[in-house]
Amino acid sequence: DIVMTQSPDSLAVSLGERATINCKSSQSLLYTSSNKNYLAWYQQKPGQPPKLLIYWASTRESGVPDRFSGSGSGTDFTLTISSLQAEDVAVYYCQQYYSTPPITFGQGTRLEIK
């Protein structure tokens, strides 16, 4: 099974500042024939289900603000929020779909306002 490890576990950032969350997989998520990384990012606000933000490591889901961006390839990935807004307070999860089943998630990163 592919193990997903996020860092940090929690993060406090000032409003308007950049937030960066990292995700590392135990094996490459790059499918060479398509040159796609099988990685997604989700946002989960308190009391709500997760919401898809990013897939293919860097493709923003429809309706997601452009301050959210994903980058990385192979085993190392990053979710960046360019200018933190109050409504971005949430837990963020990465998920691999390269080798399934099982589908595996990172342990989550809690993002708060400093």
Next chain:
Amino acid sequence: EVQLVESGGGLVQPGGSLRLSCAASGFTINSYGMNWVRQAPGKGLEWVSTISGSAGRTHYADSVKGRFTVSRDSSDNTLHLQMDSLRAEDTAVYYCAKVAAGYWHFDLWGRGTLVTVSS
């Protein structure tokens, strides 16, 4: 409107059974892989089970294999999860989630239903 609505959660004793349902609207569940994902109180997300779109193949996490059964009913466009031999560690909010076309990331989630296993 495209949505998923779970039901069937509740309090059950260890060793008991429960059947969860997920009613889909705005799309046909037979056309997509449908999943159950759970979240224990204060914890992260754990994939539980999948039923694939076309062939209806099923897959399970090792933690539930042999105890849980996923199925779907095309007549009312509903996904089910039959949970038997429940344990305290199965206590969680159970979400149903739809995969994006052909790939295993989830573009639609329900609001979840809480299952509590306790005596």
